[in-house]
Amino acid sequence: MPDGPDAFAFTVSTPIKIDIWSDIACPWCYIGKRHLEAGIASLGDDAPEVEIEYHSFELAPDTPVDFEGSEVDFLAKHKGLPAERVQQMLQHVTGVAANAGLDYDFDALKHTKTLKAHELLHFAKAQGRQLELSEVLFKAYFTDGRHVGRVDELVELAAEAGLDADAAREALDSGRYAADVQADIAQAGAYGINGVPFFVFEGKYGVSGAQPAEVFGQVLTQVADERDGAAA
Amino acid sequence: MTTEADAPATTPVEAPTPAGADGATASPFTMLPGAAGAMVCEGDVCYVPGVASDVE
Numbered sequence: 001m002p003d004g005p006d007a008f009a010f011t012v013s014t015p016i017k018i019d020i021w022s023d024i025a026c027p028w029c030y031i032g033k034r035h036l037e038a039g040i041a042s043l044g045d046d047a048p049e050v051e052i053e054y055h056s057f058e059l060a061p062d063t064p065v066d067f068e069g070s071e072v073d074f075l076a077k078h079k080g081l082p083a084e085r086v087q088q089m090l091q092h093v094t095g096v097a098a099n100a101g102l103d104y105d106f107d108a109l110k111h112t113k114t115l116k117a118h119e120l121l122h123f124a125k126a127q128g129r130q131l132e133l134s135e136v137l138f139k140a141y142f143t144d145g146r147h148v149g150r151v152d153e154l155v156e157l158a159a160e161a162g163l164d165a166d167a168a169r170e171a172l173d174s175g176r177y178a179a180d181v182q183a184d185i186a187q188a189g190a191y192g193i194n195g196v197p198f199f200v201f202e203g204k205y206g207v208s209g210a211q212p213a214e215v216f217g218q219v220l221t222q223v224a225d226e227r228d229g230a231a232a
Numbered sequence: 233m234t235t236e237a238d239a240p241a242t243t244p245v246e247a248p249t250p251a252g253a254d255g256a257t258a259s260p261f262t263m264l265p266g267a268a269g270a271m272v273c274e275g276d277v278c279y280v281p282g283v284a285s286d287v288e
Contacts, residue, residue, distance in 0.1 A: 028271040028278055059273055078276040093278075192259045195272035195281070206261030208281065209270030219264055 013231075015051040016223055019200040021188050023059045024114045024148055027093045027104065030138040032197040032210035034100040039216025048224040053125070054134050056118035056184035057196045065149040067111045074111045097142070108145025115181065117148045122177035124163055133161040202227070 018036070022029035040047050060078075067074055075086045090106045097104040117137055124133035136157050140146040147153045151172045158168035171177060188198070199207040199216075201223050207215070271278050 023273070026273045026278075028273050031271075059275055075276060191261070195274035195279075197272065200261055204262060206259055206263045207266055208263065209266065209272040211266040211270045215266045215270075219266075222264075 112149030
Protein backbone atom coordinates (compact mmCIF):
# COMPACT_ATOMS: atom_id res chain seq x y z
CA MET A 1 0.00 0.00 0.00
CA PRO A 2 1.61 3.29 -1.00
CA ASP A 3 1.88 6.10 1.48
CA GLY A 4 1.65 9.82 0.98
CA PRO A 5 -0.52 11.89 -1.32
CA ASP A 6 -0.55 9.30 -4.08
CA ALA A 7 -2.11 6.69 -1.81
CA PHE A 8 -5.58 8.05 -2.48
CA ALA A 9 -5.35 7.17 -6.14
CA PHE A 10 -4.54 3.56 -5.29
CA THR A 11 -7.09 3.01 -2.59
CA VAL A 12 -10.16 4.60 -4.12
CA SER A 13 -11.44 3.30 -7.43
CA THR A 14 -14.49 4.22 -9.36
CA PRO A 15 -17.07 1.49 -9.88
CA ILE A 16 -17.14 -0.47 -13.09
CA LYS A 17 -19.99 0.91 -15.14
CA ILE A 18 -22.46 -1.58 -16.56
CA ASP A 19 -25.06 -0.24 -18.97
CA ILE A 20 -27.90 -2.63 -19.69
CA TRP A 21 -30.46 -2.31 -22.44
CA SER A 22 -33.53 -4.35 -21.58
CA ASP A 23 -37.29 -4.45 -21.61
CA ILE A 24 -39.55 -5.34 -18.70
CA ALA A 25 -41.44 -7.69 -21.01
CA CYS A 26 -38.27 -9.59 -21.92
CA PRO A 27 -38.08 -12.92 -20.08
CA TRP A 28 -34.39 -13.34 -20.78
CA CYS A 29 -33.63 -9.85 -19.47
CA TYR A 30 -34.83 -10.80 -16.00
CA ILE A 31 -32.89 -14.05 -16.20
CA GLY A 32 -29.84 -12.13 -17.41
CA LYS A 33 -30.24 -9.73 -14.51
CA ARG A 34 -30.15 -12.64 -12.07
CA HIS A 35 -27.16 -14.17 -13.83
CA LEU A 36 -25.28 -10.88 -13.67
CA GLU A 37 -26.05 -10.57 -9.96
CA ALA A 38 -24.90 -14.15 -9.42
CA GLY A 39 -21.75 -13.51 -11.43
CA ILE A 40 -20.90 -10.54 -9.26
CA ALA A 41 -21.65 -12.49 -6.10
CA SER A 42 -19.51 -15.40 -7.28
CA LEU A 43 -16.43 -13.19 -7.09
CA GLY A 44 -16.91 -12.80 -3.37
CA ASP A 45 -14.51 -10.38 -1.76
CA ASP A 46 -12.78 -9.92 -5.11
CA ALA A 47 -15.91 -8.55 -6.73
CA PRO A 48 -15.30 -5.06 -8.04
CA GLU A 49 -17.72 -2.34 -7.19
CA VAL A 50 -20.17 -1.85 -10.02
CA GLU A 51 -22.58 0.85 -11.09
CA ILE A 52 -25.52 -0.47 -13.08
CA GLU A 53 -27.72 1.66 -15.28
CA TYR A 54 -30.73 0.36 -17.15
CA HIS A 55 -31.65 1.71 -20.56
CA SER A 56 -34.96 1.45 -22.32
CA PHE A 57 -35.65 -0.98 -25.13
CA GLU A 58 -39.20 -1.63 -26.26
CA LEU A 59 -39.46 -5.08 -27.76
CA ALA A 60 -42.96 -4.74 -29.14
CA PRO A 61 -43.98 -1.09 -29.54
CA ASP A 62 -47.25 -2.08 -31.21
CA THR A 63 -48.46 -3.97 -28.15
CA PRO A 64 -51.69 -2.49 -26.77
CA VAL A 65 -51.80 -1.40 -23.13
CA ASP A 66 -54.75 -3.69 -22.59
CA PHE A 67 -54.42 -6.97 -24.44
CA GLU A 68 -57.38 -9.27 -24.04
CA GLY A 69 -56.03 -12.77 -23.87
CA SER A 70 -53.29 -14.88 -22.45
CA GLU A 71 -49.58 -14.79 -23.19
CA VAL A 72 -50.07 -17.95 -25.21
CA ASP A 73 -52.77 -16.20 -27.25
CA PHE A 74 -50.53 -13.21 -27.86
CA LEU A 75 -47.48 -15.18 -28.91
CA ALA A 76 -49.43 -17.67 -30.99
CA LYS A 77 -51.00 -14.80 -32.90
CA HIS A 78 -47.80 -12.83 -33.36
CA LYS A 79 -45.55 -15.76 -34.14
CA GLY A 80 -48.09 -17.71 -36.11
CA LEU A 81 -47.26 -20.81 -34.11
CA PRO A 82 -49.61 -23.42 -32.70
CA ALA A 83 -50.62 -22.75 -29.11
CA GLU A 84 -49.08 -26.07 -28.10
CA ARG A 85 -45.71 -24.99 -29.44
CA VAL A 86 -45.94 -21.66 -27.63
CA GLN A 87 -46.75 -23.47 -24.41
CA GLN A 88 -43.66 -25.63 -24.85
CA MET A 89 -41.56 -22.51 -25.33
CA LEU A 90 -42.98 -20.91 -22.22
CA GLN A 91 -42.36 -24.09 -20.25
CA HIS A 92 -38.76 -23.99 -21.36
CA VAL A 93 -38.14 -20.41 -20.34
CA THR A 94 -40.01 -21.01 -17.08
CA GLY A 95 -37.61 -23.85 -16.33
CA VAL A 96 -34.55 -21.76 -17.09
CA ALA A 97 -35.96 -18.98 -14.93
CA ALA A 98 -36.52 -21.42 -12.10
CA ASN A 99 -32.89 -22.46 -12.30
CA ALA A 100 -32.04 -18.78 -11.85
CA GLY A 101 -34.28 -18.61 -8.79
CA LEU A 102 -37.17 -16.90 -10.56
CA ASP A 103 -40.79 -18.03 -10.41
CA TYR A 104 -42.31 -17.17 -13.78
CA ASP A 105 -46.08 -17.44 -14.08
CA PHE A 106 -47.08 -17.02 -17.71
CA ASP A 107 -50.66 -18.00 -16.94
CA ALA A 108 -51.02 -14.91 -14.77
CA LEU A 109 -48.90 -12.61 -16.93
CA LYS A 110 -50.66 -9.55 -18.32
CA HIS A 111 -49.20 -8.73 -21.68
CA THR A 112 -48.98 -4.97 -22.14
CA LYS A 113 -47.11 -2.08 -23.62
CA THR A 114 -44.07 -1.22 -21.50
CA LEU A 115 -43.52 2.37 -22.57
CA LYS A 116 -44.86 3.88 -19.33
CA ALA A 117 -42.86 1.40 -17.28
CA HIS A 118 -39.75 2.67 -19.04
CA GLU A 119 -40.70 6.24 -18.24
CA LEU A 120 -41.02 5.22 -14.62
CA LEU A 121 -37.57 3.62 -14.73
CA HIS A 122 -36.14 6.94 -15.85
CA PHE A 123 -37.99 8.71 -13.08
CA ALA A 124 -36.55 6.18 -10.64
CA LYS A 125 -33.07 6.73 -12.02
CA ALA A 126 -33.41 10.43 -11.30
CA GLN A 127 -34.36 9.47 -7.74
CA GLY A 128 -31.47 7.04 -7.36
CA ARG A 129 -33.76 3.99 -7.14
CA GLN A 130 -33.67 2.54 -10.63
CA LEU A 131 -32.30 -0.84 -9.58
CA GLU A 132 -34.97 -1.22 -6.93
CA LEU A 133 -37.70 -0.38 -9.40
CA SER A 134 -36.37 -2.63 -12.14
CA GLU A 135 -36.56 -5.59 -9.77
CA VAL A 136 -40.06 -4.62 -8.67
CA LEU A 137 -41.26 -4.27 -12.27
CA PHE A 138 -39.73 -7.53 -13.49
CA LYS A 139 -41.23 -9.43 -10.56
CA ALA A 140 -44.58 -7.73 -10.99
CA TYR A 141 -44.71 -8.72 -14.65
CA PHE A 142 -43.28 -12.24 -14.69
CA THR A 143 -44.12 -13.54 -11.23
CA ASP A 144 -47.05 -11.66 -9.80
CA GLY A 145 -49.25 -11.16 -12.85
CA ARG A 146 -49.57 -7.46 -12.31
CA HIS A 147 -50.33 -4.92 -15.00
CA VAL A 148 -47.24 -2.81 -15.69
CA GLY A 149 -48.85 -0.82 -18.47
CA ARG A 150 -51.39 1.18 -16.47
CA VAL A 151 -50.45 4.31 -14.60
CA ASP A 152 -52.37 3.43 -11.43
CA GLU A 153 -50.61 0.10 -11.06
CA LEU A 154 -47.25 1.61 -11.94
CA VAL A 155 -47.70 4.20 -9.20
CA GLU A 156 -48.33 1.40 -6.71
CA LEU A 157 -45.22 -0.39 -7.89
CA ALA A 158 -43.21 2.81 -7.65
CA ALA A 159 -44.24 3.12 -4.02
CA GLU A 160 -43.21 -0.49 -3.43
CA ALA A 161 -39.79 0.44 -4.79
CA GLY A 162 -39.52 3.24 -2.27
CA LEU A 163 -40.48 6.06 -4.60
CA ASP A 164 -42.89 8.86 -3.84
CA ALA A 165 -46.23 7.84 -5.31
CA ASP A 166 -47.49 11.35 -6.06
CA ALA A 167 -44.25 12.33 -7.76
CA ALA A 168 -44.28 9.11 -9.76
CA ARG A 169 -47.83 9.78 -10.92
CA GLU A 170 -46.94 13.30 -11.93
CA ALA A 171 -43.95 12.06 -13.88
CA LEU A 172 -46.07 9.51 -15.72
CA ASP A 173 -49.02 11.81 -16.38
CA SER A 174 -46.79 14.58 -17.67
CA GLY A 175 -44.71 12.29 -19.84
CA ARG A 176 -41.65 14.09 -18.58
CA TYR A 177 -39.38 11.13 -19.24
CA ALA A 178 -40.84 10.06 -22.56
CA ALA A 179 -38.02 11.75 -24.45
CA ASP A 180 -35.44 9.95 -22.33
CA VAL A 181 -37.02 6.62 -23.20
CA GLN A 182 -36.89 7.44 -26.89
CA ALA A 183 -33.29 8.63 -26.53
CA ASP A 184 -32.32 5.25 -25.05
CA ILE A 185 -34.08 3.41 -27.85
CA ALA A 186 -32.41 5.62 -30.45
CA GLN A 187 -29.04 5.07 -28.79
CA ALA A 188 -29.56 1.33 -29.00
CA GLY A 189 -30.23 1.70 -32.69
CA ALA A 190 -27.12 3.79 -33.15
CA TYR A 191 -25.11 1.12 -31.34
CA GLY A 192 -26.54 -1.64 -33.51
CA ILE A 193 -28.32 -3.23 -30.56
CA ASN A 194 -31.16 -5.23 -32.07
CA GLY A 195 -31.87 -7.59 -29.22
CA VAL A 196 -31.87 -7.56 -25.45
CA PRO A 197 -30.55 -8.00 -22.88
CA PHE A 198 -27.41 -6.22 -23.98
CA PHE A 199 -24.68 -5.37 -21.50
CA VAL A 200 -21.92 -2.80 -21.95
CA PHE A 201 -19.02 -2.79 -19.52
CA GLU A 202 -17.11 0.43 -19.02
CA GLY A 203 -18.55 1.75 -22.27
CA LYS A 204 -16.18 -0.56 -24.07
CA TYR A 205 -17.08 -4.23 -23.96
CA GLY A 206 -20.37 -5.53 -25.24
CA VAL A 207 -21.99 -8.74 -24.04
CA SER A 208 -25.15 -9.92 -25.72
CA GLY A 209 -27.77 -12.14 -24.18
CA ALA A 210 -28.60 -13.77 -20.89
CA GLN A 211 -25.13 -15.14 -20.37
CA PRO A 212 -24.41 -17.57 -17.54
CA ALA A 213 -23.23 -16.14 -14.23
CA GLU A 214 -19.71 -17.41 -14.78
CA VAL A 215 -19.41 -15.42 -17.99
CA PHE A 216 -20.36 -12.24 -16.20
CA GLY A 217 -17.88 -13.04 -13.47
CA GLN A 218 -15.15 -13.57 -16.06
CA VAL A 219 -15.97 -10.35 -17.85
CA LEU A 220 -15.91 -8.36 -14.64
CA THR A 221 -12.59 -9.90 -13.64
CA GLN A 222 -11.16 -9.11 -17.06
CA VAL A 223 -12.37 -5.53 -16.99
CA ALA A 224 -11.15 -5.00 -13.44
CA ASP A 225 -7.75 -6.54 -14.19
CA GLU A 226 -7.40 -4.45 -17.30
CA ARG A 227 -8.24 -1.31 -15.40
CA ASP A 228 -5.91 -2.16 -12.56
CA GLY A 229 -3.16 -2.85 -15.07
CA ALA A 230 -3.69 0.48 -16.75
CA ALA A 231 -3.61 2.27 -13.41
CA ALA A 232 -0.42 0.58 -12.24
CA MET B 233 -32.43 -32.02 -12.80
CA THR B 234 -33.65 -32.99 -16.17
CA THR B 235 -37.05 -31.80 -17.18
CA GLU B 236 -38.80 -30.90 -20.33
CA ALA B 237 -38.17 -27.31 -19.42
CA ASP B 238 -34.44 -27.91 -19.55
CA ALA B 239 -34.53 -29.33 -23.02
CA PRO B 240 -33.07 -27.01 -25.61
CA ALA B 241 -35.47 -25.48 -28.05
CA THR B 242 -34.77 -27.03 -31.39
CA THR B 243 -37.46 -25.75 -33.67
CA PRO B 244 -35.68 -23.55 -36.15
CA VAL B 245 -37.03 -20.14 -36.89
CA GLU B 246 -35.67 -17.34 -38.92
CA ALA B 247 -33.17 -15.69 -36.61
CA PRO B 248 -32.93 -11.92 -36.71
CA THR B 249 -29.61 -10.54 -37.78
CA PRO B 250 -27.21 -10.02 -34.89
CA ALA B 251 -26.21 -6.49 -34.09
CA GLY B 252 -23.92 -5.08 -36.69
CA ALA B 253 -23.74 -8.24 -38.73
CA ASP B 254 -25.87 -6.86 -41.51
CA GLY B 255 -23.40 -4.09 -42.12
CA ALA B 256 -26.05 -1.45 -41.49
CA THR B 257 -24.90 -0.48 -38.02
CA ALA B 258 -21.61 -1.67 -36.64
CA SER B 259 -21.30 -2.04 -32.89
CA PRO B 260 -18.85 0.43 -31.33
CA PHE B 261 -18.09 -2.11 -28.64
CA THR B 262 -15.58 -4.89 -28.45
CA MET B 263 -17.97 -7.81 -28.36
CA LEU B 264 -17.08 -10.53 -25.89
CA PRO B 265 -18.22 -13.91 -27.13
CA GLY B 266 -19.69 -15.26 -23.91
CA ALA B 267 -21.23 -18.70 -23.81
CA ALA B 268 -23.04 -20.44 -26.60
CA GLY B 269 -26.76 -20.56 -26.05
CA ALA B 270 -27.26 -17.19 -24.40
CA MET B 271 -30.68 -15.96 -25.41
CA VAL B 272 -31.59 -12.52 -26.66
CA CYS B 273 -35.04 -11.19 -27.48
CA GLU B 274 -35.96 -9.14 -30.49
CA GLY B 275 -39.55 -8.25 -31.06
CA ASP B 276 -41.63 -11.28 -30.19
CA VAL B 277 -38.80 -13.67 -30.90
CA CYS B 278 -36.13 -14.81 -28.48
CA TYR B 279 -33.24 -16.69 -30.01
CA VAL B 280 -29.64 -17.73 -29.76
CA PRO B 281 -27.69 -15.54 -32.18
CA GLY B 282 -26.29 -17.65 -34.95
CA VAL B 283 -28.10 -20.77 -33.88
CA ALA B 284 -31.67 -19.98 -34.81
CA SER B 285 -33.56 -21.57 -31.94
CA ASP B 286 -36.55 -19.79 -30.56
CA VAL B 287 -37.88 -19.45 -27.07
CA GLU B 288 -40.02 -16.72 -25.64
